[in-house]
Amino acid sequence: VTFMFEKQGVIIIEKEDTDEDQLMEDALEAGATDFLTDEEDIFEIRTEPNDVGVIRDELGEKGYNIISSEAAYIPSTYTRLESQDDMKKMAKMIEMFEENDDVQNIYHNWENEDEYEED
Incomplete structure (x- = not known):
């Protein structure tokens, strides 16, 4: 991608x-x-x-x-996630990548990441 x-x-x-x-x-x-x-x-x-x-x-x-x-x-473009459920899934996926020793960098186009509130 x-x-x-x-x-x-x-x-x-x-x-x-x-x-x-x-x-x-x-x-x-x-x-x-x-x-x-x-x-x-x-x-x-x-x-x-x-x-x-x-x-x-x-x-x-x-x-x-x-x-x-x-x-x-x-x-090049950003994607805005509207539902808290989608935000939760995206945050979990990013966290899983961050915890993986084989992953060096993570790049994404999640525009409103700062609006996500953890449960």
Whole structure:
């Protein structure tokens, strides 16, 4: 199912005490392809997969607090699960994959994962 995902570099930077406009300018100058601010406490910068290390290092040298950086598979489309039963099944499946020693990474397109409430 890799056709449903696009490999991109993802750099996560802490928002606290960070000037958003300056970070956006610095990231784009360094070669970033996208800048996302949807989250409350982080900025997410997207790059070409092979550029993530260079851009991370350049932003780190400028003093930004980098939480993580990696090449990841980003979904082309997202699926919203409406029923708690479907959410429970999806959460259980993800948990089973996480517990499997043979599984290195899990990528999914579950849009509203944060709305799931465990029983």
